[in-house]
Amino acid sequence: MYIMAKESQDEIYKMLSESGYSDKAIEYFQNKENIGFLENANQITDLTGPCGDSMKISLNIQDDRIDDAKIQVLGCPGAVASGSAVVSLAKGKSLDEAKKVDLDALYRELEKLPKQKVHCARLALKTLQKAVEQFEKKNNGNGSGKEA
Numbered sequence: 001m002y003i004m005a006k007e008s009q010d011e012i013y014k015m016l017s018e019s020g021y022s023d024k025a026i027e028y029f030q031n032k033e034n035i036g037f038l039e040n041a042n043q044i045t046d047l048t049g050p051c052g053d054s055m056k057i058s059l060n061i062q063d064d065r066i067d068d069a070k071i072q073v074l075g076c077p078g079a080v081a082s083g084s085a086v087v088s089l090a091k092g093k094s095l096d097e098a099k100k101v102d103l104d105a106l107y108r109e110l111e112k113l114p115k116q117k118v119h120c121a122r123l124a125l126k127t128l129q130k131a132v133e134q135f136e137k138k139n140n141g142n143g144s145g146k147e148a
Helices: 006-018 023-031 077-090 095-099 103-110 115-138
Strands: 043-048 054-062 065-074
Touching: 006 023, 023 077, 023 103, 043 115, 054 077, 054 115, 065 077, 065 095, 077 103, 077 115, 095 115, 103 115
Parallel strands: none
Antiparallel strands: 043 054, 054 065
16 A cells, blocks of 8 residues: 555545545545455455446455455545445444445435446445345355355
C-alpha cells in the first residue's frame, strides 16, 4: 500500500465532490479500510458487473454470522466506495440479516453517489448476496462455517 500526498488527496476529494460523491462515499474510497483479502475466509466470491468492474469478497462466517469481511475491487471510485460500504454493512450481521441489506441501506450508508454510479452499488450488493447464497448452499444452510 502506498500513502498519497496530502495535496493529491485534497485534489481527488475536490474532484469526487464536484462529481456528486458525498463526503462519506469519498471517505470510503480514500480510506479503503475494508479493502483487501481475508486469509482465514471460508467463503470467497467474485463477480464482474456489466461495466467491467470486478469485486471479490472474502468472508469469515462463524455460527451464522459474518465475523469478518474484506473486498477487492477493480473499478472506479464508485465501485471502491460501494464495495467498502457493503462490507461495513455486512460485518457482524447474521446471514439472514446480510441477505436483507438492500440498495436503500447502501445508499443511506454512502449518503450520495453520482447517478451514473448506481450500477456500482448494485454490483457490491450482488457480490455480497451471491457470497451468502454460495456459502449457504455449500453448507446446506447450516451457517456454522463448518462443512456439513
